[in-house]
Amino acid sequence: MLTGKGEAATAFIPAAALAEADLIRAAQRGDQAAFESLVRTHDQGVLRLACNLLRSEQDAFDIYQETFLRVYRNLHTFRFDCSFRTWLYRIVTNLCLDHLRKRKVRKEESTTLCTSGGEVDRASVLPAENPHVDPQRNLMSQELRGRIERVLDDLTPRERLVFEMRHFHGMRLRAIGESLGTTEEAAKNCLFRATQKMRTALGDFL
């Protein structure tokens, strides 16, 4: 900030032209444009993971904000000893796990699922629930859909997370283990248990 010229100069470099490592370094120096480019390379995946895991756009919105604000606040501690994506997913998976665990507790306490409450000022920026109707979903029978929802609910938060990351995000089990702070073997077991439960719940139906 005091060396105004240096800081000013970075804003004129087209952010997309910088390699990710350069973007990270620039963002670590406080360049907000670089931070936002970094966000844009990864945020769709993060939002998709949160939407699919939490099945609520409100909750996904919160997770998105919390994840990237943590990135923003803590980026200076990133030391390039793992990929940025792994580091980022460590943050988002922890937040999602917490959220799922809390929700599970709430659900067990009462049968009605309440929303997070507190801040209520986002209703107008958020589109209504279930905005897109997936044509495939229409074809699927009500019954099968119900079963899928139930079996996903029955997975433990960890099983859900590993399944989502492997199945929908195409992450390797090794990377998933790294993000969750566990081993590849443990991630493998989670994935196995998740698929077993689905097989049991849906197998005779298909």
Added chain:
Amino acid sequence: MTCAEATRNIPLYLYQELDFPCEERLETHLDQCPPCREELEKQRAVLRAVESRQWPVDPQLLDACRRELHSRAASVTAERRSLRFRLLDWARSGLPVMWTWRPLAAMALLAVGFFGGRLFDRAAPGFEPALLRVRDLSPSPGGGVRLVLEEVRLRTLTGPVDDDKIKSMLLTAANDPANPGLRARTLDILKDRCRQKDVRHALLHALREDPNPGVRLKAIEGLKPFAREPEIRSVLSQVLLADDNPGVRTMAVDMLVEDMQTEVIGTLQELIPRENNPYIRQKSLNALREVNASLETF
């Protein structure tokens, strides 16, 4: 491989997570065992069925997320700014921390800043007496003391504002941390040249980062003719939401609603619940009413 082992390995096989020998043994088994092949297809069908329930991410949601993050990150920056300037005050109090990283040229400017009033009305370049600063001292043999002095010489420089050297000096002076008066006067001179990219950038930088509201006001004044440009508007929105000075916010809101564009609506809706200045509130409410936008975000 037994059928039980094969069944257990099928999910990992479908995800291509088996090691090579294991995959070989499974494929050999599948070749010879119709029930396990059936099981493979069954499990494949299960995963496909689950796949079809994936929620697509709504682009509007993504957009809302990005906008919200943008303004939250800006307020984190504002918090940091106040911390940074507290550190700066400490540095200014005479501790040598500044000198370790500021280049010599900037040091000279600190001194120039101190005598800044004389800078532009000197007729001929020349040398002023040196400024002295004691950097270190130690006892010397014989009971005396040995001083390490830092000398700064003052020099006057006269020329047209558009001269490259003068302009680059001015851009540096616009960032001089020790002297808000100098920063404000510098911006006053520069603001008529806002068409030039580096000048405009200096004004934007001052508007966002300068701790002194007088300097920020000068900066925003200079940007007025460009209030329709997207780059400027996005900074104005940030300023409107984050600046703690009502004068600066007043100018920002006036400039933004002058040309009411959709992106202003969200900013104003966010602003209203937290804005305590009656003029700014009223101005925002009126602007929203004019375009029939809802007055609050809830």
